Amino acid sequence: MTRVIPRWVTFTGLAAWVGLSFVVQTTLMASHWYTLPTPDRADAALEDALGELVPPHADGSWVAVHVLYSQCRCSQRVFDHLFESQRPDGLHETVLLVGEDASIEARAASAGFDVWVVSPPELESRFGIVSAPLLLVLGPDAGLRYAGGYTERKQGYDVQDLKIVESLRRGDDPAGLPLYGCGVSKELQQLLDPMGLKYD
Amino acid sequence: MKNALASLMNVLRLPAEMTQFEDKYLARVNRIATYFYALHVPAFMLVAWANDTGPLMALVLTTVVLLGPVAAYKTFENPRNVSIVHGFTSMLMGGLLVHFGQGPVQIEMHFYFFALLAMLAIFANPMVILTAAATVAVHHLALWYYLPASVFNYDAPIWVVLVHAAFVVLESVATVYIARSFFDNVIGLERIVQARTAQLDDKNRQMRLVLDNVDQGLLTVGCDGIVADERAAVVDEWLGDCGGQQFSECLRRVDEKTADAFESQFDQLLMGILPFDVALDQFPTEMEFSGRHFGLDYTPIAHGDELRQLLVVLTDRTAVVQRERMEVEQRETMTLLERSRRDQVGFLEFFEEAKVLVHAITEGLCEDLALFKRTVHTLKGNSMLYDVQSIARICEHMEDEMAETQAAPNAELLGELTQRWERLKDSLRIVLDSGGREVVQVGPDKYRQLLEKALAQPTSRELAHMLLELKLEETSDRLERVGDQAKRIAQRLGKGDIGVEIEAGGLRLEPMRWAAFWQDFVHVVRNAVDHGLESREDREAQGKEGAGTLTLSTAVDRDCFIVRIQDNGRGIDWDRVRAKAAQNGIPHETRADLEQALFHDGLSTRDEASVYSGRGVGLAAVRSACEERGGQIKVHSKIGEGTTFEFCFPASEMVPTPHEFLAA
Numbered sequence: 001m002t003r004v005i006p007r008w009v010t011f012t013g014l015a016a017w018v019g020l021s022f023v024v025q026t027t028l029m030a031s032h033w034y035t036l037p038t039p040d041r042a043d044a045a046l047e048d049a050l051g052e053l054v055p056p057h058a059d060g061s062w063v064a065v066h067v068l069y070s071q072c073r074c075s076q077r078v079f080d081h082l083f084e085s086q087r088p089d090g091l092h093e094t095v096l097l098v099g100e101d102a103s104i105e106a107r108a109a110s111a112g113f114d115v116w117v118v119s120p121p122e123l124e125s126r127f128g129i130v131s132a133p134l135l136l137v138l139g140p141d142a143g144l145r146y147a148g149g150y151t152e153r154k155q156g157y158d159v160q161d162l163k164i165v166e167s168l169r170r171g172d173d174p175a176g177l178p179l180y181g182c183g184v185s186k187e188l189q190q191l192l193d194p195m196g197l198k199y200d
Numbered sequence: 201m202k203n204a205l206a207s208l209m210n211v212l213r214l215p216a217e218m219t220q221f222e223d224k225y226l227a228r229v230n231r232i233a234t235y236f237y238a239l240h241v242p243a244f245m246l247v248a249w250a251n252d253t254g255p256l257m258a259l260v261l262t263t264v265v266l267l268g269p270v271a272a273y274k275t276f277e278n279p280r281n282v283s284i285v286h287g288f289t290s291m292l293m294g295g296l297l298v299h300f301g302q303g304p305v306q307i308e309m310h311f312y313f314f315a316l317l318a319m320l321a322i323f324a325n326p327m328v329i330l331t332a333a334a335t336v337a338v339h340h341l342a343l344w345y346y347l348p349a350s351v352f353n354y355d356a357p358i359w360v361v362l363v364h365a366a367f368v369v370l371e372s373v374a375t376v377y378i379a380r381s382f383f384d385n386v387i388g389l390e391r392i393v394q395a396r397t398a399q400l401d402d403k404n405r406q407m408r409l410v411l412d413n414v415d416q417g418l419l420t421v422g423c424d425g426i427v428a429d430e431r432a433a434v435v436d437e438w439l440g441d442c443g444g445q446q447f448s449e450c451l452r453r454v455d456e457k458t459a460d461a462f463e464s465q466f467d468q469l470l471m472g473i474l475p476f477d478v479a480l481d482q483f484p485t486e487m488e489f490s491g492r493h494f495g496l497d498y499t500p501i502a503h504g505d506e507l508r509q510l511l512v513v514l515t516d517r518t519a520v521v522q523r524e525r526m527e528v529e530q531r532e533t534m535t536l537l538e539r540s541r542r543d544q545v546g547f548l549e550f551f552e553e554a555k556v557l558v559h560a561i562t563e564g565l566c567e568d569l570a571l572f573k574r575t576v577h578t579l580k581g582n583s584m585l586y587d588v589q590s591i592a593r594i595c596e597h598m599e600d601e602m603a604e605t606q607a608a609p610n611a612e613l614l615g616e617l618t619q620r621w622e623r624l625k626d627s628l629r630i631v632l633d634s635g636g637r638e639v640v641q642v643g644p645d646k647y648r649q650l651l652e653k654a655l656a657q658p659t660s661r662e663l664a665h666m667l668l669e670l671k672l673e674e675t676s677d678r679l680e681r682v683g684d685q686a687k688r689i690a691q692r693l694g695k696g697d698i699g700v701e702i703e704a705g706g707l708r709l710e711p712m713r714w715a716a717f718w719q720d721f722v723h724v725v726r727n728a729v730d731h732g733l734e735s736r737e738d739r740e741a742q743g744k745e746g747a748g749t750l751t752l753s754t755a756v757d758r759d760c761f762i763v764r765i766q767d768n769g770r771g772i773d774w775d776r777v778r779a780k781a782a783q784n785g786i787p788h789e790t791r792a793d794l795e796q797a798l799f800h801d802g803l804s805t806r807d808e809a810s811v812y813s814g815r816g817v818g819l820a821a822v823r824s825a826c827e828e829r830g831g832q833i834k835v836h837s838k839i840g841e842g843t844t845f846e847f848c849f850p851a852s853e854m855v856p857t858p859h860e861f862l863a864a
Contacts, residue, residue, distance in 0.1 A: 010275040017268045018288065024261065025295040026342045032302060034347055073252055073302065157304045191347070197257065 024195065031192040032154070036131035036179040039147045047144050049127045050136060053116055058092035060140050064165060066113075067123070069132035070099035071199070072182035078133040078150055079104060081159040083111050091165055098123050098132055098184055120184045130185035135161055137168055148176025211380050212326045214280065221390040222324075222383075226279035229322055233286045234273050237266050240293050248300040258300045265292045280325055287328035290316040291335040317371050324383040326376040333372040340365075404430070417494075417514030421447045423470060423507060425463075435514060438494070447512065451487070458487040458496075469500075469507065476500045476507070486517075493521040528590055529620075533627040535587045540628075545673075546681045549711070550586050551628070553719045554579060558591075558621045561598075562614050570801050572608055573599065574821040581722050581818065585685040590620050642670060664858040672855060673711040675754040675763075676704030678718055682725055686750050689729045696736045696747040698729070703753035707761070710855050713829075717763075717847075720825040723818025724765055724845055725750075732769035732843050742840065744768075761851045766844040772798070772837040795835045799823040822847075829853050 039046050054063050066082060068075040087093060094114040097104060108115045123129050137146035145168050150159045160177065167174045182199070183189040189199040241262045248258035272285035294313040301309040313336065320328050384392075411418060412433040419431035419442070427435075427442040427450060435442055439450040448466065452459035461484040469479045480498045487494050495517045501509040540547040557579040559565065566572040580595030594617045598609040642650070653666060683700035690698040733748030751766040774794055781788035781797040788794055801820040826833055829849050837843040 005275055010271065013271060014268060014285070017264075017271070021265055021268070021288075021292050022339065022342065024264075025292055025339060026346060028299045029295060029339070030343055030347045032299065032306070033343065076252075077303075154306065197261075 024197070027193060027195050028197060031183075031198050034192055036149075036181060036183065036188070038131075038134065038149070038176055038179050039127075039129055039136075041144045041147050041176075043128060043144070046128055046136075046147075047138070047142065050138055050144065051142050053094050053096065053114070054092065054138065054142070055114065059142075062091050062140060062165065062169060063138040063142075064091055064093045064161065065096055065136040065138070066093065066161075067096045067127075067129055067132050067134035067136065068098065068104075069120075069182050069184050070097060070101040070104060072132055072184075074181035075133040078159060078161075079107075081150075081161075082113070083107055085159075085162065087112070088162060088165060096123070096127075120186070124185045130183060130188045131179055131181060132184050133181050134179060135164065137165060139168070146174065146176060149179035149181070150177065151180065152177055154180040212330060212376065214325060214327070214383060215391070218278075218280070219388070219390045219394070222387050223279060225387055226283060226323070230269075230273055230279055230282045230286065233283075233323075234269050237269055237286075237289055237293060240296075241266060244293075244296055244300050247297065251301055251303045253300045253302055258296070261296055261299075262293070265289060265296060268292075280327070283323040283325050283328045284331045286323065287320055287331035288335050290320060291332050291339070295339070314367075314371055317368070318375055321375050321379040321382060324379050324387040326379050329372055329375045329379055333368060336368055337365075415516065417512075417516075419447070419512050419514070420501065421466070421510045421512060423509070425466060428509070434516075438514065438516075454489040455487040458484045462496075466510070469510070472505070472507070476502065492516060492518040494518075525590070529623065529627070532588050532590060532624070536624075536628055539586060543681060545677070547586070549715065550582060553715060554582055554588075554591070555621075557582075558617060561609075562618045562621075564608070566608075569602065569606065569608065570820070573602055574801075574818075574824070576602070576609075577818055578720060578723070578821055581726055582719065585688065585722060587688075588624070591617070591624070594620060646670075668855070668858050668861055669708065671710070671861070672708035673714075674704065675707045675709055676702060678709075678714075679704055679752040679754065682718070682721065683750070683752055685722065686725050686729050686752075689726055690733065690747070693730060694735060695729065695733055698733060698747045699749035701749060701751045703751065703755070705753065705755045707754045707756065708855065710861070713853070713856065717822075717825045717829055720818075720822040721763070721765075721847075723822050727818060728765055728767045728769070728843070728845075732767040732771075734770050738770075756851055756854075759851050761849045761854045763847040763849075764844060766842065768842040771839040771841055772835070772843055773839065774837075795833075798835065799833065 050063075050065055053065060066078065068078055082093075082095070092114070093112075094116060095104075095108045097108070097115060097117045098120055100117055105115050105117065118126065133150055135146065135148060135150055136144065139145045146164055150161055152158065152160070164174055164177075183192050193199045241259060244258040244262045245255040247253075249255040266289075269282070269285050269289045272282045276282045276285075291313065294310075294316060297312050298306060298309045317329065317332055320332055407430065411431065414432055415434060417432050417435040417438060419435050420428040422428060425446045425448060427445055427447050429443060431442065435450075438454070440453050442450040448459045448463040451462055465479065465483045468474065468482065469476070473479075480500065483496065483498050485496050487496065493516075495515040497513040497515070499511040499513075500507055501511055536547065557575055560575050561572070561579065566575050576595050576598045580592050580599070583589070583591040583595065594613060598613050598617075601609050601613065650666060650670075654663070658666065679702045683702055686700055687698060690696065728750060733750070734742070734744070736747055739746070739748065749768050751764070753762075753764045753766075755762045755764070774791075777794050777797055778788045781794065781800070784800070786793075786797045786800050788797060799819045799822075823833060826847050826849075830853060831847050831849040834846040834848065835843065836846075
């Protein structure tokens with residue numbers, strides 16, 4: 001029987017398929033597995049920038065700043081947690097929303113959160129932050145007491161912001177959890193998703 | 201190390217040749233796997249929709265991954281290569297699932313990899329598992345190269361990564377083992393069967409070689425009577441093609457009697473009424489066709505008491521039989537030579553008589569079947585008396601055949617008799633040539649007596665009578681000879697050393713004139729010994745002392761020449777004679793009727809014939825010979841005391857006149 005497709009075409013096609021699949025898979029996985037960078041707690045510039053987000057009436061209080069990215073599924077889950085959980089007394093909470101999302105803004109405001117909307121470049125230039133979701137906690141002295149992720153496991157159910165705040169209030173110094181989520185800065189997105197499959 | 205590596209490669213690499221079964225199996229499994237991956241497209245779209253990770257992207261990427269196995273399935277000739285593509289595809293699909301299933305259950309999505317890795321064993325090809333494991337390994341290496349931190353996520357230390365990898369390796373090793381075992385013991389079963397079949401074929405070829413070259417006909421017969429395919433080539437050579445045939449039908453082509461006997465006994469054997477050895481004793485053990493002799497031996501092949509097959513061994517015994525026959529013939533020749541040395545006249549007379557009888561039988565000179573039977577019976581009797589067993593045996597076969605067919609013996613038996621007779625003549629030629637000359641023997645006393653009479657100047661008439669007397673035979677010689685024969689018969693019949701008393705009365709007879717009578721007189725002697733005299737045990741039980749006695753006498757009473765034979769045996773059972781006569785439609789009312797019935801052709805008081813008597817032929821023959829000489833027979837018998845036969849002839853018949861002698 002005459003071969004319809006030459007053997008070399010078949011092998012070349014399959015080799016291309018193998019290579020392409022490898023690259024796609026690798027980049028897809030990289031974006032999931034990569035532990036995102038978190039800011040340094042000793043970063044004074046960050047403390048100053050965060051201080052600008054705290055209203056005067058909250059001076060001397062514990063302040064939690066939730067850096068959430070409107071384009072990120074992980075950030076979405078943290079949003080849901082914030083709106084659905086009982087928030088503690090004596091804690092002032094601010095949502096630093098990266099990218100515009102009117103629905104989130106409205107929900108956050110109605111739930112009693114201060115909402116600040118910034119663009120991804122502004123987040124990096126003003127706060128030096130390149131990834132989200134990120135929890136930042138300032139003490140009554142406006143010092144940065146916590147900078148890290150929300151969960152111990154990647155995309156886990158157990159969002160630990162309340163435990164972290166409670167621990168800080170008790171005077172403990174909990175270690176920052178790893179940050180799983182999305183790159184916000186262009187550079188990080190380029191690194192994690194060179195083919196642009198995940199980030200627009 | 202080298203050996204270990206070679207062993208490992210032997211496990212990983214399947215044999216190059218592929219069986220038809222494996223080809224079909226892999227074609228089916230590859231097809232199912234392709235459908236399975238095709239179902240991933242909607243499934244992953246659903247997962248992506250549920251996790252908000254882009255159903256459209258799921259459609260695109262899953263379809264791209266699906267292209268590989270579809271293309272391989274459509275284009276690869278070797279289904280094993282298609283399976284390897286499936287191995288690679290499985291891991292890609294796992295990656296997509298983890299991507300599109302991101303969320304709280306994303307970690308659980310990783311179970312897909314382990315599940316698929318195990319499922320790949322269904323391809324029964326270690327290389328498929330190896331491909332999948334290698335895909336995972338290369339993927340991780342690529343990630344590590346690209347983003348080292350991604351492999352060590354959760355900020356995991358190196359040992360955590362190694363534990364992660366160890367599980368993959370562990371499962372891969374186990375799955376490789378399972379796949380290889382699956383191949384060897386299930387997929388490769390056909391190969392194993394082929395290998396074993398080849399071994400069996402080889403053994404069969406060797407067995408065939410043996411069977412084709414043995415000179416014994418080895419064969420097995422199933423319980424259905426069919427000859428098994430594996431049998432010695434000579435079986436078909438001797439019996440014709442027996443493949444798939446009933447063994448009895450194969451036998452029937454060459455020997456109907458043996459076939460019937462086998463068929464009947466085989467049925468008995470299958471019924472299992474008798475123990476195997478007893479049943480097998482009834483099977484035919486010899487057969488003869490086309491001038492060849494065969495022995496048949498049987499061995500049951502049984503499982504417990506259940507017969508499975510019957511091993512039959514056909515042996516061409518022609519050479520053995522011929523050798524035995526030659527030995528018998530040599531012994532016969534030696535016996536006859538010894539007889540001729542002791543009694544040359546008697547021997548020559550026997551030979552001359554036998555020659556006439558053989559001629560009559562083989563040339564068809566007997567006018568009717570009754571005469572044929574008498575002639576054969578007489579030849580048999582005389583042959584037995586002179587220990588010529590080969591001739592007696594042929595005559596016995598002839599008698600059996602005549603009794604069965606009521607026709608003259610077949611040409612084969614006649615030819616056999618002719619050949620044997622010619623061989624006997626050749627071997628006895630020296631004696632026959634020397635004895636063929638007509639010699640008149642005169643003892644010294646007789647010579648002296650003749651000389652004295654001659655000196656007394658006898659008349660010419662007296663001198664003629666004196667010379668004629670030299671040619672006469674003394675009846676004492678004849679009676680002595682008959683007596684010796686009677687003793688030998690008694691020995692063979694297990695009746696011990698019987699006594700024989702001779703009372704010749706000094707009589708002489710012209711030998712040629714009386715030859716026919718003496719020849720048939722032997723039948724009476726045989727009857728007397730066989731029927732008349734009891735065995736030693738029976739005699740003792742009846743209070744009789746010692747073995748039986750025969751009295752043989754010749755006498756002249758007035759104008760009668762009497763030949764008498766008297767025994768002191770059991771006597772004639774006249775009631776039995778009466779019953780037999782009635783059974784045969786012969787007159788049986790008076791004692792005279794019964795005496796006549798004794799000599800009736802075909803009547804015997806025996807139910808079964810022996811080699812010596814019982815066919816009802818002998819006495820009929822002697823009556824015929826007696827009547828030819830103008831004689832009469834008288835029978836005196838008393839139960840428990842014995843029987844006397846008297847043959848009364850005109851005394852004038854004893855000796856011819858010189859003129860009659862010359863005229864004859």
